[in-house]
Structure formats: structure tokens, C-alpha cells
Amino acid sequence: MQFSSHDNTTNANIYQLEKNSKIYIAGHRGMVGSAIYRKLQKEDFTNIITKTSSELDLRNQQAVADFFSTEQPDYVFLAAAKVGGIVANNTYRADFLYENLAIQNNVIHQSYLTGVKKLMFLGSSCIYPKLAPQPLKEEYLLTGLLEETNEPYAMAKIAGIKMCDAYRAQYGCNFISVMPTNLYGYNDNYHPQNSHVLPALIRRFDEAKKSNASEVVIWGSGTPMREFLFADDLAAACYFLMQTYNEPHLINIGTGEDLTIKELALTIAAVVGYKGELNFDSTKPDGTPRKLMDVSKLHNLGWKHQIELKEGLKLAYQDYLSKI
């Protein structure tokens, strides 16, 4: 193992993923983790290890230490987290901060102790300042105040980025941080209150269509802008970066295209086949006015998304229908 200087530059040993490398996907039943699992299976990886949260609670320091010292994974995708939409983030503020810090502290530290060759930490676009210039460049991290509704979650994610960088700088660990934009896809969370906007509206429009409701409630003003990436595209980007990217700091993953929440609602209504009216509920928070990712760093490395929003929405709606 090489020792690094304190300037956070890349001094970690670089290894190549092998088809029989032991790969731990933390959070493999979630939307992102299951997409990464599918991708690795498709690429013929033969030694993927997984645990559900009831088999291994990643908040439990001793349990995580025992797991890592027994299993000794070579590579780790850290896709386990407490995740939710704007109201869940704002309501369960303590849980979002505590649980995410605990999970990432345990997994990152034990990965260091057991000599994991490379770890990928998944952050989120909410780490950027609420009113940062658009599109969001990686260097805008910590240049302004965060959006209030998800500040605890964002603080945990920022700590995760800094932790990966600190372990790289002090111990030469090849731990990388990727920042996905808002995601959707198979195995999404369709909870009426706690989910993100896209799955929430798929459900609400589908229920309204089936009950012949004359209107559908959309939270907030409908004017905030969001960018959406299909989770299987995200998994492909994670796989690409796990093979090719070995730098400190962070890298954005997104499409580089966004739309208003009203436009999103109208697009989902068309995919679902709902023909009634939209009713905007101004008692609900808007959150950040816009968070469009600058994806030039990722594009320059040679990766671009494949699944456009309309196509992804059809796939997500089919998945929703297959599960209700």
C-alpha cells in the first residue's frame, strides 16, 4: 500500500475488477442496489455478496465489523441508506442524519480496516447549496447554505464524501464518491407520503384514473425544476466508474436535462392515461427551486445515459402495475 500526502490527490493502489472479485452491494434490495445487482449479473460477475437489513443492520458497528472481517469483500457499492422524498426528509430529520451517518461510518471504516480495494459511496444532488448556480458543477460543494427540508440528509452525505477523501488522504484507500441526480425505476418506493415525486405521482394518477377522480393533487407550486435518471442507467454509470474512476472529491451522475414538476405531472398523466385536472397544494414545500447536474465531467470520461424520461416512465409504470 502506498502512503499518500495530505493534499487529497490520488495515491491509492489501483486494482482491476475481475469477474470473480468479491463484491458487496450494500442495499441490494433497494431501487439502486437492485439495479447494480442486475448490472453485475449481466456482466457475469460470480461472487456478489448481499445481506438484507434484517440480516445485517448496518447501523450496528459490531455487526458490520464481524461481517467485514468474515467476508473480506474486495469491492463495495455503498447503496444502503435511509432514503425518502421531501416530506420524509423534513419530518424524520433525526433519523435521516443519524442512520445515514451510522451506516456510512460503519461501512467506510470497516472497508478501510479489512483492506477493501475500492469502495463507491453514493451521495445525492441535495449536497449542493440551495441557490447554487445552474448547472451544478462538482466544485460548488460547500459554497453556500443547504436546502432546509433535507439539510440533515445532505449533511450526512457531505460527511460521506469527506470521509472517503480523508481515508484516501491518510490511508491511501481508493474510496470514490458519486452524486446521482433524482432517480426512478424498478423497485421504487410508492409510499403516498414518504416517496419521491415521480413514484408518488405514478401512484396518484393511476389511482385517480381507476376511481374516475376529477383532479389530482400535486404538492407545492409545480414550478421547481428537477432532473430524473432511470436507476438502470445509474447502475451502468456506477459500474463504469467503478472500473475507470479513481479520484478524490465527487462526480455527478445525471442526464443534464430537467423539467418543471408541472411538466413532469403532465407527462406522467399522459403515460398513465389520466385525463382530469391538476390541483397544486401550496401547503406542501417546493424545496430547492432547481438542481440540474453539470454532467460534463462524466460525459468527458465517455459515459452518457441511454433511457429518456418518457421511455423510463413507461417502464416504471409497468413495474408499479406489476407490484400492486
Ligand SMILES: NC(=O)C1=CN([C@@H]2O[C@H](COP(=O)(O)OP(=O)(O)OC[C@H]3O[C@@H](n4cnc5c(N)ncnc54)[C@H](OP(=O)(O)O)[C@@H]3O)[C@@H](O)[C@H]2O)C=CC1
Ligand atoms: N432514490 C433517489 O432518487 C436517489 C437515491 N440516491 C442514493 O442512492 C442510494 C440508494 O437509494 P435507493 O435505492 O433509492 O433507496 P431504497 O430505499 O430503495 O433502498 C435503500 C436500501 O438500503 C437498505 N438499508 C437501509 N437501512 C439499512 C440498515 N440500517 N441496514 C442495512 N441496510 C439498510 C435497505 O435494505 P433492506 O431492503 O434490506 O431493508 C434498502 O434496500 C442511497 O445512498 C441514496 O441516498 C441518490 C440520489 C437520488
Ligand SMILES: C[C@H]1O[C@H](OP(=O)(O)OP(=O)(O)OC[C@H]2O[C@@H](n3cnc4c(=O)[nH]c(N)nc43)[C@H](O)[C@@H]2O)[C@@H](O)[C@@H](O)C1=O
Ligand atoms: C433525491 C432528492 O429527493 C429529495 O428532494 P426533492 O428533489 O425535493 O424530492 P421530491 O422528489 O420529494 O420532490 C420534488 C418536488 O416535487 C414536488 N412534489 C409534487 N408532488 C409531490 C408528491 O406527491 N410527492 C413528493 N415527494 N414530491 C412532490 C415537491 O414539492 C418538490 O417540489 C431530497 O429530500 C433528497 O432525498 C434528495 O436527495
